[in-house]
Structures are given as C-alpha cells and as structure tokens.
Amino acid sequence: MPAPVAPLRTPDFDPLAAFPEARALRDAAKAHDWWTVDAGLARFTDPAVYLDALRGVARVTDRGFVEQVFAHNPTSAPAGTLLAWRLVEDGWAIRTGGWARHVSAEQWKGFHEHLHRAEQILIEVTARHPGYASGWVERLHTARGLSLGQAEARRRYDAVMKVAPRLHQAQAAMVQQLCPKWSGSYEAMHRFAVDCTKASPPGSVNGAVVADAHIEHWLLLDRDDGEQAAATYLRRPEVQQELLWAAGHSVLNPACRPAVGWVEAHSSFAMAFSLAENYPAAAAHFNALYAHGNLAAESPWDYLGDGPTEFVAHRDRAFQNGFRR
Known part of the structure; x- marks a missing residue:
C-alpha cells in the first residue's frame, strides 16, 4: 500500500511573512512609535523593499495616528505617503470593489473626496521629493481612481522608472x-x-x-x-x-x-x-x-x-x- 500523504499545513497569509525586517516596523506602528518607523524605513535602500515595508506599516496604522504624524511632519515623504495610502484604502472601502454600475452616488462622492485629498498630499510629496519612488507609485493609484487618463498615468509611471527602473x-x-x-x-x-x-x-x-x-x-x-x-x-x-x-x-x-x-x-x-x-x-x-x-x-x-x-x-x-x- 502507498504511504499515507501528510496533511497540508495551514498557509501563512501574513504579507510580511517573508520579510522579517519589516515586522519590527509594523509592531512599532501598532504601538504608535513613529520615530522607530521613520528610522527603520530610512534603512531600506531598495525601492521595492522600501515600498513593501511602507505598505506593511500602512496596513496596521489607524487613521487618527497617521493624521497626527502628518500634522507634526507635513514635509515628511513617508508620513505624507502613509496618510495618502490610508485615504485611498478608506476611499475604496466606501466605494467597494463592485463594478461601477453597482456603486451609488453617495459612495462615489465619498470615494472621490478621499482620493482627491490623497492626490493633493502626494503632489506635495513628489514636488518636495521628486526621487521618492513610493510617492509616485501611489500617484498611479490615485490617477486610476480619479480617472485622470492613460497619458497622465504614463507620465507618472515614467517618473517612477527614472528613479526606480523596473520597479x-x-x-x-x-x-x-x-x-x-x-x-x-x-x-x-x-x-x-x-x-x-x-x-x-x-x-x-x-x-x-x-x-x-x-x-x-x-x-x-x-x-x-x-x-x-x-x-x-x-x-x-x-x-x-x-x-x-x-x-x-x-x-x-x-x-x-x-x-x-x-x-x-x-x-x-x-x-x-x-x-x-x-x-x-x-x-x-x-x-x-x-x-x-x-x-x-x-x-x-x-x-x-x-x-x-x-x-x-x-x-x-x-x-x-x-x-x-
């Protein structure tokens, strides 16, 4: 008789499971320790690694904390991008992932309000820090959500490629x-x-x-x-x-x-x-x-x-x- 096959273990769906360096930053974000988050992000020189760590932090930060951080650090690229990411996520939660024909006028209104504010923050981030790839990547998401068109999205993509080729x-x-x-x-x-x-x-x-x-x-x-x-x-x-x-x-x-x-x-x-x-x-x-x-x-x-x-x-x-x- 063939040997019995061992049952499969439950998969690990933690987005940072393969990225332990960013887990400490996520824990710091949960504890509202912005200094540790900011210093930790600065150590990641690879744009792909940096962006993944930033998103890992963003997923666990509550809106109130990020608003406070941004208010105290209005020229900080990571603080601005974190708030913009949170706004986009919250906006999509209002809109939902349904097809456009199933989205109500009130949902569209809330969605666009969140994305317009995120866009304004990211415009400032990329103006002050033109080499900040994460800010440009998030502007790709606001361009799509706000239906700014293919030409504008391509302009933003090209800006990313100038500072982080093949990101x-x-x-x-x-x-x-x-x-x-x-x-x-x-x-x-x-x-x-x-x-x-x-x-x-x-x-x-x-x-x-x-x-x-x-x-x-x-x-x-x-x-x-x-x-x-x-x-x-x-x-x-x-x-x-x-x-x-x-x-x-x-x-x-x-x-x-x-x-x-x-x-x-x-x-x-x-x-x-x-x-x-x-x-x-x-x-x-x-x-x-x-x-x-x-x-x-x-x-x-x-x-x-x-x-x-x-x-x-x-x-x-x-x-x-x-x-x-």
Whole structure:
C-alpha cells in the first residue's frame, strides 16, 4: 500500500511573512512609535523593499495616528505617503470593489473626496521629493481612481522608472491602468506586460505582470460573457504558452531567489494556471510557496471570493491533480 500523504499545513497569509525586517516596523506602528518607523524605513535602500515595508506599516496604522504624524511632519515623504495610502484604502472601502454600475452616488462622492485629498498630499510629496519612488507609485493609484487618463498615468509611471527602473509594484499598477475597465485595451495591457518581462533580468518577479494581465482579461470576460467564455480564454494554447514562458523567465527560473513580491508573483501564476485547469503548472507554484515556509497571498484569489479560502481550495485541487513534492 502507498504511504499515507501528510496533511497540508495551514498557509501563512501574513504579507510580511517573508520579510522579517519589516515586522519590527509594523509592531512599532501598532504601538504608535513613529520615530522607530521613520528610522527603520530610512534603512531600506531598495525601492521595492522600501515600498513593501511602507505598505506593511500602512496596513496596521489607524487613521487618527497617521493624521497626527502628518500634522507634526507635513514635509515628511513617508508620513505624507502613509496618510495618502490610508485615504485611498478608506476611499475604496466606501466605494467597494463592485463594478461601477453597482456603486451609488453617495459612495462615489465619498470615494472621490478621499482620493482627491490623497492626490493633493502626494503632489506635495513628489514636488518636495521628486526621487521618492513610493510617492509616485501611489500617484498611479490615485490617477486610476480619479480617472485622470492613460497619458497622465504614463507620465507618472515614467517618473517612477527614472528613479526606480523596473520597479515591479509600479508595473503591476500600470497593468491595472491599461486594462479595459480603466479605459485601456487588452492589446495595450498584454503588450506592456510582455515588454516588462522581456526587459527584466532572469529570475526577477516582474514576469508576474503577464499573469496579472491574463487574470484581468479573464475577470472582464467572466463579467461580460460568462464563466465558460472566461475559462476558455485562459485555456487557449497561446495564453498558456505565454504564461509558461513568463513563469520560466521569472519565479521558476533557476536564477530566482525569494525576494519582495516573490510570494505574490507565484500566487498570480498559480491562479492563472488553476483557472485554466492546468494543474501541473499551477502545482509548481504552489509547491514553491509550500517549500519556502508555506507562504501564501490573498491576492488575486480575492477576485473569486474569500482569498484564503480560495487559495487553499485551488492549492489542494492542484496537488490532487498535478503533483506535490
């Protein structure tokens, strides 16, 4: 008889699980210790690492504390960006993630009020600190939410690239901007994702934007044409080939080492392959996460419902139908 398979452990969905250096800053933010947060952020010289740490802090800070910090430090780039991030998150909570036709006039009003204030703060941040990549990345989010258009979003993206070439968080934001639901096109979105991947070093996380683009394409097809049409799209041979190429260039490349964005990159590829029922390909990404601390990300699984629940269900299905190390 075959040996019994050990049950899978519960994944770790902590966004900073693979980033212990930022955990201390998050703890300091919870304790309202701005001095430790500010000093700790200053030690991160890699823009991708810095932005991930900043967002980790932002997720646990309450609005009142950030307002106080900004009031006492009005020219501080991290203080301003933290408040802007909080405003954008709170604005989206008012709007909700529903399709535009389901958002009420009152929700739109609250959403825009929050984003307009965030935009004004970020304008000041990037004017005082033009080389501050995190401020420019967050301005990509306000540009999209305020529907400022493709040309303005591209201007902000170019500003990021001048100070932080190939910053993957900015590229992920541009994939969103370029998708049809934000006045872009499928062609522009996919071309951008492929170009980013080709320009990135082997083993980098940038290739995940290809998976992000195909997931956005799937999402819109699911809304407009139904579940079957969306699934059929992801199963197209050319789509699967492009996903396999991007994965092989990035997180499945022998040169890849776990780094900021690595968990989210595997998560995006795993979802794109899972929805196409390409279980062996999906399992390769779930295996990588399981083997390196049993890590997991809620995004983009939250497109399907509860992120952790969907991740576990698709992981288990992939392991049953693909392979498990």
